[in-house]
Amino acid sequence: MKPEPFTVEENLARAAADRATLRAYSPKPTGPVSLEEAQARALAYNLDHRLQMFNALLQDRQLDLTRLDMLPNLTANAGYVSRNKELVSSSASYLTGDMVPSNFENVSVDRERTFADLTLSWNIIDFGVSxxxxxxxxxxxxxxxxxxxxxxxNIFQQVQTAYWTALSSERVMPRIRPIIKEARRALAQSRAAGAERSQDPAEALRYQRSLMEMIQQLEAVEEQLAVAKTQLAQLMGLPPDTSYRLAPPTGRQATPRLKLSIDDMERIALVNRPELREEAYNGRVVLNEGRRAILRLVPGVTLLASLNYDSNSYLRFNDWSEVGARLAASVVRVASIPGVAKLGDVQLEIADYRRHAMTMAVIAQVQISARQYAIARNTYERAHEMAQINRNIANLQANTQEAETGSDLDVIREKVNAVLADLRSNRAQADLQSADGNIFATLGIDPLPADVKAATLPELVEAIRQRRQQWREGRIPVPVLPAPQAPAQPAQPIPAMAATIASNAK
Structure with missing residues (x-):
């Protein structure tokens, strides 16, 4: 066998087919996209989510196949045998070893015959393992x-962050371009005046330098904002060059307030976080793996039953049935049961410690996310106030210019400051929304109701909107944790375990 790379034509055909498939995969929005619709589109058309859905489906199909392993083995066998010579046999005396004169040559098998059997076997140990x-x-x-x-x-959190960043882009971008155009016009006028030597050259150059710095600053902001909607389109499963508009949320949605205490959030997270549930199920997998390892070493008992047929004419009965039982054991493998049991205990203990470490990490994440939310909210409020002040200053400077008492540079500078202040305010609002989504993800709350039956995109959008409304109003059930039966103690004290590890290392 030799490597056979795809030809250029095959690669071109594959690229064209994949591109066409992706463009037809997600329908283009027909109106302004709200946050709930962006999240619904990500849930319906995001390829990462689709891949995870197929993984879950694969595990479910694997379970169907695993169930079949518990059934007994039913084997059907049939065949045909032909000899070119008769199967002739003779007999000898057991005492002397001499040939018996009578019946010197015997034939007991036909030269051509057919046979078949249907055998049912069931190994009890294999059943337990399966x-x-x-x-x-x-x-x-x-x-x-x-x-x-x-x-x-994770997808909902990413969409929420990308949505607010893109919304900031839509809000600020229309104001940046006119200011850049105005600054370029002032720059051209200053250069023309410098060529005519109608003003001091040093003052003209400082004036032009200030304009160029503002233009560069605005262009850098414009480039950063230009990619925000592309990132959101990718999360929604849209082609990157898709043109769409965003629907700004209402004022009540724009500044969410946290209505849960830290203790409530910790309890919600410890019950609902997917990582903790996954570790708990992994603990059960490890426990059953230890049981399987021990069960494989136990002597096996196999029950047999079969129906048989042989066309040999020398047989008195050409069809018959058989039943039987077989016991098989390896003495060496049975002797290793205590060691295997200890290995299983260690693996189970490691799984418990891993879950405890994950629990500690989740509690820390709750504390950190709540603190980040408080910081983001304070930053947004200050940025919002600063943006209002800069807008007022820009308006006053514009009025001064109309009264012919101010310079173009001062007006442009204050407009730039106002735009940048609005940008910082919008970014602070995006950070606040991202912190809100981070808390939602940290608590492990499902963004969809458990009984949702959304068959269309509008139904999915409505289900997400209802869930977000519950979150904004604080209508999230807080679990009541039962009191522990006894103080939780590790299976082995940490210092003793560390000493054991160090001793084994030596």
Missing amino acids: YLQAKQQADRVIIAQEQRRRVIN
Whole structure:
């Protein structure tokens, strides 16, 4: 066999087909896109989410196959045999070893014959191993569902951040371009005046330098904002060059307020976070894996039953049935059961410690996300006030210019300051919304109701809107954790475990 790379024509055909498929994959928006519609489109058309859905479906199909392993083996066998010579046999005396004179040559098998059998076998140990394997696969199905929940939460958080960043772009971009145009016109006028030597050259150059610095600053902002809608389109499954508009949310939605205490958020996160649930299911998988390892070492009992047929004419009965039982054991493997059991205990203990470490990380994430939300809200309020002040200054400077008491440079500078202040305010609002989405994802709350049955995009949008309304109003159920039966203690004290590891290392 030799490597056979695709030809140029095949690569071109593949690229064209993939491009056409992606462009037809997600319908183009017909109106302004709201945050809920952007999240619904990401849920319906995002390829990463689709891939995770197929992974969950694959695990579910694997469970169907694993269930079949618990059934007994039913084997059908048939064949045809032909000899070119008769199967002739003779017999000898057991005592002397001499040939028996009578019946010196015997034939007991036809030269041509057919045979068939239907055998049912069931190994009890294999059944137990397959049963535990099926339980493990059932847990893996749930793990895949939890991983899908995590992907959905991450996608919703990314969409929320990208949406507000793109909305900032739509709000500020129309104001940047006229200012750049005005600054370029003032720059051209200053250069023309410098060529005519109608003003001081040093003052003219400083004036031009200030204009160029403002133009560069605005162009850098314009370039950063230009990619925001492209990133949002990619999350929604749209081609990057798709043209669409965004629908600004209402004022009540624009500045969310947190209505849960830190203790409430910790309890919600510990119950709902997909990572913690996944680790709990992984613990069950590890437990059943240890049981499977021990069960493989136990002596196996196999039950047999078969229906047989042979066309040999020398047989008195050409069809018959058989039943039997077989016991098989490896003495060496049985002796290793204690070691395998200890290995399983260690693996289970590691799974417990991994879950505890994840629990600690989740609690820390809740604390950090709440603090980041408070900081983002304070930053937004200050940026909003500063933007209002800069707008007032820009208006006063414009009135001064109309009264012919101010310079063009001062007017342009204050317009730039006002635009940049508005940009900082919008970015602070985007950061606040991102912090709000981060808390939502940190708590592991499902962005869709559990009983949602959305068949169309508008129905999905409405379901997301209702869920967001519950979040804004604080109508999120807070679980009540039961009191522990006894103080939780690790299976082995940390210093003793560390000493054991160090001793083994030596």
